[in-house]
Amino acid sequence: MSEKAVLVVGAGVSGIQAAIDVANQGIKTYVVEKSPSVGGHMAQLDKTFPTLDCSACILTPKMVDVARHPHIELLTYSEVKDVSGTAGNFTVKIEKKPRYIDENTCTGCGHCAIHCPVEVPSEFDEGIGVRRAIYVPFPQAVPLVYTIDKDACIECELCQNICEAGAVKYDQESEEIEVKVGSIILATGYDLFNANSLRNYGYEVYDNVLSSLEFERLLSASGPAGGHVFRMSDGKIPRRIAFIQCVGSRDPEHGMPYCSRVCCMYAIKNAILAKDHIHGGCETTIYYIDVRAFGKGFEEFYQNAQTRFGVKFVRGKVGEIIEDETTKNLLLRVENTETGELTQEEFDMVVLSSGLIPSQGSMELSKILNVPTDQYGFFEEASRILPVDTKIEGVYMAGVCESVKDIPDGVGQASAAAMRASLKAI
């Protein structure tokens, strides 16, 4: 229908939505995703606030749509290597990395992974579970095509021998694809702030201190524990869980002054879900500075958490976590700023509500495209009333790569970027 095309970089929920909204206008759309499957972080979440919708259930139809759309060409396990030209006329070089699997013949049957003898920590399960060297990141992956992790593979050839379709290709090489597009949408998402730089919380030192995404995978019915919450130290069920807010957010001392916007709500959600998942009861306490329940239905969710579910809220920034070496329980030292008391509370598990930082992919693309970022690495907007335009004409942005936001705001912004990008492709 139209002469020009649009490129979307990143296929999390924002990138997926942006691509669908461009393609629905009859415009050819390329989607480049660096990991083996579309879906992004949303696919890792158990349920979403404030409606407690199952994340996978609402995301997978969109993942299927993006793969099935007649105007979308989906390039997974691929990365943008170079961009030249200007708005209306970009030339993009894309590297399609070798999966060592023929995408067209792999049926996704999974026999290869059953026979693969190599186990490595699963990135999708945040290292709590394992995957094989030949793998799909998660069962509903799109496309449902296996990938060989060459760093882990021992080339035992079991997978090659077992594959009925003959899809295993150890000698596959990377491919360079060149596309011409009128505009580009960046939807490169976020990484989770790694709390191991905050020594007082003992993340990656104490067994029972988890990041929020690790806890999401524990909660998830399709996660490594089938939705059963247990302690990493001894497999016991935690009866007292603390959630610490503003870990890597609102913390200028550690160079993280901004608010990560979603942590208050996801902590409330996870505190409610923990109570739901743990049979026999569980006490949950959220340590916060301000509860920022600002979106549609959020305040009501926060009120319900207190009155209906009995989640306890304590205003105070946790100073320090100390592990009891024998029980592996955790002692939290915190000043309750409403009572002025210095308290020590013991918990079985602590979940850190880590902030969101710009993804590694954003950093790389900002260099390739010369897109200006703010001091943290989020892409800068052209003006207050052009909130999805970057400072480079013809390059737009959607989702957390612009600034931290929740799913509804990311999806809305994705549609906005689709509108702006379509104007350069007609």
Place this chain on the structure above:
Amino acid sequence: MEEEPRIGVYVCNCGINIGGVVNVEEVAEYASKLPNVAVARSHLYMCSDRGQGMIKDDIDEFKLNRVVVASCSPRMHEPTFRKVVEEKGLNKYVFEQANLREHVSWVHSKQPEEATNKAKDLVRMAVAKARLLEPLPQQMVDVKGEALVIGGGISGLSAAKSIADRGFKVHLIEKTPSFGGKMAQLYKVFPTFDDPQELLNPLIEDVMNHPNIIPYLSSEIADIDGYIGNYRAVIRAQNEEEEKEIEFGTIVVATGFQPYDPTGEFNYNNPNVITLLDLHQLMRDDGPTQGNLVTPADGKPPRSIAFISCVGSRQNENIVPEGKKPNTYCSRVCCTGMIATSIEVKEKSPDTDIFLLYRDLRTHGKGHEELFTDFRETGSTMIRYTDDQLPVVSNNEGAEYPLTVTSYDSLSGLNIEIPVDLVVLATGMIPDDTASQIASKLHITMSADKFFQELHPKLAPLNSVTDGVYLAGCTQGPKDVPDSVSQAFGAAAKACAPMAMGTVEVESTISVINEDYCTGCGVCQGSCEFSAIVFEDKPEGKRVSKVIEALCKGCGTCGSSCPSGAITMLHFKDRQLDAMVRAALLEG
């Protein structure tokens, strides 16, 4: 269809999602023995290319004319499998799906035997219905390449310009005499302190001069009806008799907000108690005092100001004035609004003391927390009040300061008295008063907070429940300028899609009326949530009900209400459902 049904049944393992609980092989074996089943198989993932290929091969080999897949919810993969049968030249409505995941394996994960039996029941029911499935014609609707945008604030302007730039004609209607909405009334826009006029004026000029935009100022919608692709409205200019009828294919609703009215709260009848929006007016060069910051009652520069947050927001039954219903929601922008305005006050009048009374400080947006850091450096005082002890604003006749604010501070545990010259209430947002009228005319629903309800908060945050009607800005819930503009651009993209394609597919699973049986009683019209049924006068003098196909959602309410049994739901005919019920209860 006279042809003998030849049904293929495909039972999906969904990895281990179904196969881990249900004995999928056994279900497939069972299905193969059901009447009219030509072939039954299982597969690890029916939705995979290989699974789909299996169905296609079987359609050729076994001359299948019906397909049943027993897998997940149709919500996800019904379109996938409909497309598979279509690719083999069958009508997509000869496909039927049974849900063995959400309805069986996920809910009965501890009872594999019973789950397998239930799976067999569901498959038997699906096969019973499949025997009676009928092909339906694909309904297409032409989409007129013009849009209506309701509201000329920043959201409406942004949506209108986008659609017009995309090449479609836009009717932009605004009830006041000028464009710009609430944003135009602000002093500065946070967190960058841009002058709103500098942002708005070029946009308004573009809109006014755009060859594709027809602006209607001081105008309102007298009447509106229709369906996606084919809407019609009558626009009436206020103070004039003139009415104009227009036609268009899609609608963006951007009716915005109005500030909460704090009458009866916080001593608001005292002239020195004003709202945050009033303060913005007061600070503007074109305001009542030419930008001189003085108190309304006595015209003196305020020595001290108290800001109170959450006025008309985060209310509960205990803190709402009598006769009002609590606004339970957070208004999202007031905290940063107070912080930013306080910084501006300090810049205009450095000696003014500022007291900020808040509950939780919600500076959540891009650059907002940094603004809060700047605010703390102004040396202002913060007082954290709680919802069980609201601050009290009282008159101080004859004292040095005309007002006293008394509040409990939850951080120090003290009751504090603050003498001030001015009190500023950070009032929340409520929907514009035209919203409810528009909601009823367009059949879009409102959530409990009276803002428009989006179709789905995550899958479709910009769609209303009515096809072809999209939501932008504060009409859907409180938001700041960039978030409103984002939504407006996004709603514009949604509106452009059907117009760019020129036609839109609508579901064929709709109700049809047998005119011979219809007595024209109109009960169905009263029961239809979507105004999809109208009267039609037949040439022979009989009046009958008629379904507007593009409006019908196939919900079936009319069918159950019809006293004459004249209404049939396509794809859910009585005999199809009877067969399922019989299969469930009598067979097996």
